[in-house]
Amino acid sequence: MSSRTYADDLFPLEVIEQGEEQLSAGSSSPSGTPNSVDAANSRIHVGWMTTPFDVEENLDRQVAPYCTNLGESKYNFVSFPVGGVVRAFCKPTALSEHHPPVIDLPDVQLANSLWETYINGKVSEWIDCDSEDLAFATLSEENLLKELNYVCYLGLQTMTIELKRVNSPRTAAILNKWIWTRNSRFTVWVQLPTCLEKCMGFNGQTNEKSLDLWTIWADFRKLCGNFSGMYLQVALSLSANLPNEFTEPKLVERWKAESIGAFIVESDLFITGKFGETVLPSAHLSLLQSLWSSDSLRLVLRAVNDVFKYNKAVKFEWSQALRHAVRDVLFKIQKCSGESSTDSAHYLNVIEYKDVLQAPLQPLSENLDSGVYNTFEQDQTKYVVYGEAVEGALKDLGADGRKSVVVYLLGGGRGPIGTKILRAEKIYNSTFRKGRDPLKVKLYIVEKNPNAIVTLKYMNVRTWKRRVTIVESDMRSLPRIARDRGLEQPDIIVSELLGSFGDNELSPECLDGVTDFLKPTTISIPQKYTSYVVPIMSTHLHQTIKAQSIPFLSRAIPSHGRAEPELDEDGMWIQKYPQGHVVNNMDQIYVVYLSKYIPLFSSTKPVFTFEHPNFTNSSNERSATVEFDIDRKADLMGFGGYFDLQLYKNVMLSIEPSTHTPGMVSWFPAVIPLRDQLRVGENDKIRLKIDRKVDAGGVWYEWHVEQLKPSGDVINTPLQNPNGQSYYMRM
Numbered sequence: 001m002s003s004r005t006y007a008d009d010l011f012p013l014e015v016i017e018q019g020e021e022q023l024s025a026g027s028s029s030p031s032g033t034p035n036s037v038d039a040a041n042s043r044i045h046v047g048w049m050t051t052p053f054d055v056e057e058n059l060d061r062q063v064a065p066y067c068t069n070l071g072e073s074k075y076n077f078v079s080f081p082v083g084g085v086v087r088a089f090c091k092p093t094a095l096s097e098h099h100p101p102v103i104d105l106p107d108v109q110l111a112n113s114l115w116e117t118y119i120n121g122k123v124s125e126w127i128d129c130d131s132e133d134l135a136f137a138t139l140s141e142e143n144l145l146k147e148l149n150y151v152c153y154l155g156l157q158t159m160t161i162e163l164k165r166v167n168s169p170r171t172a173a174i175l176n177k178w179i180w181t182r183n184s185r186f187t188v189w190v191q192l193p194t195c196l197e198k199c200m201g202f203n204g205q206t207n208e209k210s211l212d213l214w215t216i217w218a219d220f221r222k223l224c225g226n227f228s229g230m231y232l233q234v235a236l237s238l239s240a241n242l243p244n245e246f247t248e249p250k251l252v253e254r255w256k257a258e259s260i261g262a263f264i265v266e267s268d269l270f271i272t273g274k275f276g277e278t279v280l281p282s283a284h285l286s287l288l289q290s291l292w293s294s295d296s297l298r299l300v301l302r303a304v305n306d307v308f309k310y311n312k313a314v315k316f317e318w319s320q321a322l323r324h325a326v327r328d329v330l331f332k333i334q335k336c337s338g339e340s341s342t343d344s345a346h347y348l349n350v351i352e353y354k355d356v357l358q359a360p361l362q363p364l365s366e367n368l369d370s371g372v373y374n375t376f377e378q379d380q381t382k383y384v385v386y387g388e389a390v391e392g393a394l395k396d397l398g399a400d401g402r403k404s405v406v407v408y409l410l411g412g413g414r415g416p417i418g419t420k421i422l423r424a425e426k427i428y429n430s431t432f433r434k435g436r437d438p439l440k441v442k443l444y445i446v447e448k449n450p451n452a453i454v455t456l457k458y459m460n461v462r463t464w465k466r467r468v469t470i471v472e473s474d475m476r477s478l479p480r481i482a483r484d485r486g487l488e489q490p491d492i493i494v495s496e497l498l499g500s501f502g503d504n505e506l507s508p509e510c511l512d513g514v515t516d517f518l519k520p521t522t523i524s525i526p527q528k529y530t531s532y533v534v535p536i537m538s539t540h541l542h543q544t545i546k547a548q549s550i551p552f553l554s555r556a557i558p559s560h561g562r563a564e565p566e567l568d569e570d571g572m573w574i575q576k577y578p579q580g581h582v583v584n585n586m587d588q589i590y591v592v593y594l595s596k597y598i599p600l601f602s603s604t605k606p607v608f609t610f611e612h613p614n615f616t617n618s619s620n621e622r623s624a625t626v627e628f629d630i631d632r633k634a635d636l637m638g639f640g641g642y643f644d645l646q647l648y649k650n651v652m653l654s655i656e657p658s659t660h661t662p663g664m665v666s667w668f669p670a671v672i673p674l675r676d677q678l679r680v681g682e683n684d685k686i687r688l689k690i691d692r693k694v695d696a697g698g699v700w701y702e703w704h705v706e707q708l709k710p711s712g713d714v715i716n717t718p719l720q721n722p723n724g725q726s727y728y729m730r731m
């Protein structure tokens with residue numbers, strides 16, 4: 001017995017090497033680097049779609065040698081009819097008395113693991129559940145179910161079904177029921193042409209003028225209940241003529257917010273490049289490259305004639321041309337964006353957080369743990385800029401020659417900003433006092449987390465030479481404590497109590513609590529912060545938020561809403577969700593390192609602004625209406641939320657995309673979801689109406705969207721998070 005495996009037999013490692021050099025022409029990547037030809041061969045998976053041109057006698061029983069042949073031409077998998085080629089390619093007209101050939105693709109010809117890994121099951125071409133011929137539609141439905149069952153029987157991981165029509169409600173109904181109710185998971189690739197003329201039912205009438213392929217797909221996935229993009233994906237089949245929606249960037253972009261599983265490329269698309277190599281035309285190449293978001297996407301070659309049936313070399317050229325088209329894409333994106341290049345980003349490994357939902361911290365009502373503080377502290381950028389702000393304030397105050405400045409750090413955590421304040425004193429003295437009459441900073445650190453106080457005391461002895469007065473207290477009690485203990489009033493208060501949406505960690509409420517203790521001249525660092533929003537599209541995020549569920553043993557973990565867990569009649573603790581779990585999921589604000597999304601407007605717009613000190617004691621309740629013009633058909637999932645922070649004068653920190661502080665990873669964007677995706681159209685106006693409400697126990701946002709159609713029609717989405725039932729920031 002040799003040590004060869006089944007897989008080696010099917011897809012041998014020995015491959016035809018001619019053409020490699022030619023294919024690499026123009027590439028600067030040395031062989032052996034992550035994007036070398038060899039690496040690309042194993043990293044980028046190209047499949048072969050079986051068509052009637054492949055059919056040979058007994059092919060349905062010769063799957064193993066057939067795959068081996070394709071493996072020699074560097075195809076990693078095959079999209080093969082799940083019922084076999086005899087059944088798949090029979091003409092609908094030839095279906096004698098509505099009896100199609102039976103499924104006849106014996107399983108034992110391949111090991112189970114090979115079906116799983118190497119075969120994508122293709123639904124028979126003649127199946128058309130939405131045919132106008134109702135008897136044929138019914139026959140198709142029955143047979144689609146048989147093939148879905150056979151996909152499960154073979155244990156395939158992926159299958160492909162072609163979307164043939166502008167409207168496919170019956171096909172969607174079958175799939176919708178299947179994916180939601182069957183306890184067998186495989187990924188469905190919905191094959192969609194990139195030209196409307198290929199869709200049955202399209203006749204170019206005026207009422208279809210606004211129809212596009214994105215809408216056909218978006219309607220179909222909606223009919224499938226927007227099932228998880230892990231299991232329901234679109235496979236774009238690139239056609240020779242690409243309509244506007246696949247060339248105009250703002251329309252192409254929408255696909256970045258969808259779950260794409262594969263690209264199907266027809267063999268007649270290839271042209272000869274300037275070195276005589278096989279390449280894709282530039283429009284197709286740029287479409288493919290702009291949507292190539294991950295090397296786990298699949299490419300599938302579909303031959304459109306049998307001219308090259310026995311020509312392995314040409315098949316090989318096609319597969320390599322496809323790999324070549326995308327092999328450097330991610331490498332270049334990472335290089336351009338400098339992703340993960342900063343020390344902070346590297347340490348935090350931000351890439352791992354892509355599209356992961358995080359609940360915003362509530363550092364006021366909950367005590368942070370050491371690990372969370374440690375994570376904050378990796379982002380040196382934030383602390384450096386805080387240090388610069390304090391230097392600016394010391395310079396201004398110190399200009400009158402005073403000998404001391406009283407600084408309170410409010411919410412000190414483990415003290416990193418304290419260290420920056422003392423360093424600012426040193427820098428100020430060496431720059432402006434030159435060793436004469438040095439300015440002394442009297443530093444107080446106020447912190448309400450008793451655990452962090454342990455660290456602060458340790459830091460005081462070890463690092464700050466006992467220069468710091470540590471006050472273990474909620475800062476809102478500081479005026480009273482200061483009176484009792486005779487503490488001096490601050491010249492400067494420094495705090496960092498900000499969340500991804502600015503005020504959502506209750507900085508305004510905390511800082512208002514110390515106002516009585518301030519001098520009229522006290523400087524607050526920060527002086528001001530503003531939140532911003534932009535409408536976003538992301539089917540993936542919508543699905544992810546909706547799909548969150550609570551395991552039994554977590555049933556009493558407190559929600560983020562107003563209600564608290566209670567002891568149930570059965571003696572077990574439980575957190576109740578009278579509003580329903582899905583509403584609870586959708587009515588919260590999340591923190592997300594956004595990746596699979598697109599903004600639907602060119603810039604953000606401001607929402608709420610807070611200034612400190614708030615000597616006039618003005619209310620922290622807010623109400624804002626933020627309006628955006630929509631320039632394309634899209635599904636609005638909600639809003640990306642950001643903030644910027646004016647620390648002192650022109651010293652700023654920002655996560656607002658156009659002014660983002662370089663290298664700072666302390667805050668990922670906030671996401672304010674809508675309960676359902678809202679279909680918006682070109683020239684619609686959407687208005688986010690958002691309130692910040694405050695009561696004795698806490699703060700919450702309520703929001704909804706008003707959609708104004710060009711016709712004058714107005715659609716209102718339901719009010720979200722009424723009374724803070726799902727998201728309530730406790731004081």
Ligand SMILES: C[S@@+](CC[C@H](N)C(=O)[O-])C[C@H]1O[C@@H](n2cnc3c(N)ncnc32)[C@H](O)[C@@H]1O
Pocket residue numbers: 363364367368376377410411412413414415416417446447448449452473474475476495496497498510
């Ligand atoms: C976001 S953390 C920042 C910690 C630290 N300044 C840093 O930048 O690493 C906010 C800190 O403020 C503390 N905090 C929040 N509200 C407070 C309050 N009302 N009084 C005192 N400390 C508070 C929290 O316990 C936490 O340590």
